[in-house]
Amino acid sequence: MSIKEHFDEALQVLTEFNNNPENFKKIEIAGNMIVDSIKTGGKVFSCGNGGSMSDAMHFAEELSGSYREKRKPIPAIAISDPAHITCTANDFGLEYIFSRYIEAIASSNDVLLAISTSGNSKNIIEAVKSAKLKHMKVIALTGKDGGILKDLADVEIRTPMSKYSDRIQEIHIKIIHSLIDFIEQKIIY
DSSP: OHHHHHHHHHHHHHHHHHTTHHHHHEEEEHEEEEHHHEEEEEEEEEOOOOHHHHHHHHHHHHHHSSSOOOOOOOOOSSSOHHHHHHHHHHTGGGTTTTHHHHHHHHOTTTTEEEOSSOOHHHHHEEEEEHHHTOOEEEEEETTTOOHHHHHHEEEEOOOOSSSSSSHHHHHHHHHHHHHHHHHHHHHOO
16 A cells, blocks of 8 residues: 555545534534533543553543643543553453453543444453443444444444554544543533
């Protein structure tokens, strides 16, 4: 694949996402879930594997730090502590690295942003199950056919079909940035 073909393919996936107005409604619903949580003293957790963990961390740091505007920090935590992850993986298994964190720290008025390009990551599914047991709202960013997550989340935002995870992640970061901007506009400190 040539360099230009990478950009052509990315544009094709973005155009397909952009041409479905339901996607923007879902982003707004997800944004309002987070805003409602924050306004009632809740916080937002995020998790993912590999590049999706980087996206989860980016989401949390933009909220707790700053994005485009100087403002008070918004309570957001990416489940990315390597000591917790390696301890939990060693003692319980990789599938519980995120769910144990949710069980330990999350509350019913919190929100989970679960990111999985396949929608089938076992540790993400376990995190969502733990969040649901705590009566948390769950937002899932997925790709491909949405996998198992599509039926577990309160709102699922899916990237159009692509056989490569990088194309899915490119749309996920656009969704994340638009969510952050939406949250900043709605939360006035």
